[in-house]
Amino acid sequence: MAAYQSDLAVITKAKDLCSYIMTVTDKSPKRFRFTLVAKLQGYALSTIENLYRANEVFVKVGDKEKAAQRVDYQHHALTELKLLGYMAQLSMEQGCILPKQYEQITKKVADCQNMLGAWLNSDRKRLGI
Numbered sequence: 001m002a003a004y005q006s007d008l009a010v011i012t013k014a015k016d017l018c019s020y021i022m023t024v025t026d027k028s029p030k031r032f033r034f035t036l037v038a039k040l041q042g043y044a045l046s047t048i049e050n051l052y053r054a055n056e057v058f059v060k061v062g063d064k065e066k067a068a069q070r071v072d073y074q075h076h077a078l079t080e081l082k083l084l085g086y087m088a089q090l091s092m093e094q095g096c097i098l099p100k101q102y103e104q105i106t107k108k109v110a111d112c113q114n115m116l117g118a119w120l121n122s123d124r125k126r127l128g129i
Contacts, residue, residue: 008051067123
């Protein structure tokens with residue numbers, strides 16, 4: 001997947017995670033299509049959406065309202081990643097995805113969480129929030 005130059009590294013990682021989930025769930029048993037597969041795909045897409053929303057909020061130093069809005073989107077993305085991790089675990093336990101696929105998803109989720117945490121810390125230091 002080619003990353004656009006303007007994308008943050010965390011957004012690129014989230015896109016990679018989403019692409020992997022779409023590929024993996026395409027081969028999942030049909031009985032999981034409207035339950036676990038839909039949740040996995042939905043959380044992955046929602047994470048990207050919230051990351052883009054957070055990145056689009058222009059925050060000037062001292063603008064507490066915009067800073068709070070950005071942090072809110074970042075926290076929503078973090079929550080979506082946690083839920084995605086849980087759904088991946090449940091999916092593996094139910095036989096929707098393979099253990100190796102679950103392992104890959106958890107690695108990618110952890111990468112995204114770490115990068116998002118670093119972004120949050122950077123914003124806190126830079127903006128004083």
